[in-house]
Amino acid sequence: MKSQELARVTLQNEMDLILAHKRSMKLAELAGLTLSAQTTFATAVSEVSRSTIEHGKNGCLVLGVTGGQKDKYLIARVIDEKDLSHHPNEGLEYAKRLVNKYNISTSGTESSIELFYYIPNGSKLSINQLDDWRSIFRNEQAVSPYEEIKQKNDQLQKLAQKLQESESQYRTLTNALPIIIFSLNDKGELIYANEWLKRFTGFSATQLNESKWREVIHPDDYDAFSVILSHKLSMGASTIRTQCRLRHKGEEDYYWHLASVSPLYDEGGKLLNWIGYIVDINAQKLVEETLKDNRELKAVQQQLREHQVALEENIAELNRSNQELQQFAYVASHDLQEPTRKISFFSDYLLSRYSEVIDQKGRGHLHSMQSAAQRMRSLIHDLLSFSQVEGKRIDFKPVNLEGVLHFVQQSLEVTIQEKGAVLEIGSLPMVRGDEGMLIQMFENLVGNALKYAKDDEAPYIHIEGQQSQGRIELRVQDNGIGFDEKYLTQMFALFQRLHSSNRYKGTGLGLAICKKIVLLHGGTITARSTPGAGATFIISLPTEIEEHAS
Structure with missing residues (x-):
């Protein structure tokens, strides 16, 4: 049988080490190994993985199944971007005694350690079963807060890419429409404006912020227009509109426009910014038509509302995911405490009762186990503290x-x-x-x-x-x-x-x-x-x- 990859774990920190141990235990369980054998295999994998995390570079663990028609083995391959001939993996010395066989290979600067563990009745394994196992690993829920954070980070990056694409489409749309579309911060300063603002007035957003629009607004209309630039606008206001005359670049004539701004809030009621538009109503003003007859303007308003709704939905989803992550961290940390206490208890028991019959190397491994368990208990305690504070x-x-x-x-x-x-x-x-x-x-x-x-x-x-x-x-x-x-x-x-x-x-x-x-x-x-x-x-x-x- 060709080696079948079932799961993969990057090895960067101790949270990845927990994930490697969990998935090794899960694979051994699926293979029908006894609990003792599951622990043995997972311990061997953890030892090699720990050394890779501590001394390696861009480590990776690949779990799978390999072997012929009769004899099949669990295989754990630890890949390290370091030459083992110069930087040996200390954990391998201990892992050698726990597995049936092992193999070390080097290609360029990349090294690979393979650990093999015999599967009783492995001849009965079929390709369909391995596909089922692969599906289990692919669809399993995150087993640690760290993995959950990594998954959410990937989702956020995809969301950021979609938002960037949406923003690009939004800019293209607003520049295509023959109206001025803009955004103001809470100080009444322009933070975005489409190309039509400069096309009509001849001034950039920076120049208008400096002059407070005095160069383009008719003096008789400036006091009314300056209301939308005030940072003291009522937080309860929905939409503010005013009619004013804007001077076209290169001309002395002013043209009537309708300026409108609306607040954009986050879910907590905090003002994010003001979104608005300035539309030419000079013809409507002359023939006493109203703004509601302008279908193009309605289309732009609908686009703005859709973007606002989409943003609010994304924020709500992010908050929901954050709450679920807090609950998961609390529950997972609770579940991790009992096995950690047992590791500490039994390693201490072995040192106190069997110290004379265990060689110096074995005692060293037990001390390392105690130290690792203590670090884990500290981490679990702090994770619990953080999740309790968070929620x-x-x-x-x-x-x-x-x-x-x-x-x-x-x-x-x-x-x-x-x-x-x-x-x-x-x-x-x-x-x-x-x-x-x-x-x-x-x-x-x-x-x-x-x-x-x-x-x-x-x-x-x-x-x-x-x-x-x-x-x-x-x-x-x-x-x-x-x-x-x-x-x-x-x-x-x-x-x-x-x-x-x-x-x-x-x-x-x-x-x-x-x-x-x-x-x-x-x-x-x-x-x-x-x-x-x-x-x-x-x-x-x-x-x-x-x-x-x-």
Whole structure:
């Protein structure tokens, strides 16, 4: 039988390692292997995949079935864009003992490791069965929040491409119609205008923004026209229309036009921009005809409405997908906790009860298993924390921040004493918010300050706050190792780390959780630092918060 590919997994980070292990277990289960054999095969695949992720380049795992008519094997092929002769795969040494056979091949700079696991009664496998297995992998739902995010990212890229094509069609359409079509921002400035604006007036959008249209609007009509340029327009307004005279380029004569603008809101009621048109009604003005007789104008309005409806539907779908992703992350993280606890328990049991009969290499593997399980438990805990913050509805109440910091100080008391740290708490105002979330935020910020302290200097952490002009500003300052501010955006993103996990433990979710908590409180968070000179995290919160936020 020719080797049949059934599933493929890119190997870039530990989330991909989870996916590789899951799919290896699933393939072994479909092949009818016992649970012990499933685990053995998946462990071998995971070990080789882990080394590829840690030391390889653009790694990829291909799972399938191969063999002759009688004997068939599960095959896991790990492809790595690195020459194994110079960078051997450490995980292979352990995996060799778990599989029936293996093969290593190199072609140019690309290397391939193949692991074979015998399938009992494999002679009964048919092409139809393998097609069914392939269909199962193709249609399976995402098994991790990470994979779900990757799928949604692909969908967003396709959506962005469609929107770009739609925008191009929209520009072509508006330029073809003999009317001026434009968009204004909340300051009344032009952000888009079709070609007819410059054809008629002789001025570009930039020139009209600078002159506030004074060069083209008749002086007697300017006050009425300037209403649509005002950034103080009522948020409840639907459509604003005015009739005015525009001067044609190269002429002294003015021609009557109807100018109309309508607001475009997002689902939350926030104003995105104003869309509008200016149509020549000079002939209608002369013969007392109205704008509703202009069929071309109606067609353009319909096109604008259709684009607006399509955009609203896309936003609604994106919000629904985001809610489903939050629910999935919470459930999946819960399901992952039990096997992780078992891995930790049994590896610890083996080390404590059978340490004398296990050789040094075996003990090393068990320690690695314990370390990996601990990293997984930390990741699961932070994923749960993030999903709980993401989906929680805030119960806004007055919160005493000094009490919050007292609780945080007790929670981190052991680490503070071990590092000989000094935690100085200055004057802190009362805020309205969720006390549990604010405790979680300060635990992460103070915990980071302790984690990234200098080796030769005791940590010093100063926390203070002040209220000014309707805002509350909180500062968490330390004397740690600091960071380069060019990584500021990266620091608050999911799973982003500036330092190796070998030196500083963590999952890259702490500051992402802090940012989400601050956003849910209607605030902002940023930081200031230079390498080696400590860091200051700055949180700005409003004194009055809309209590429907969630």
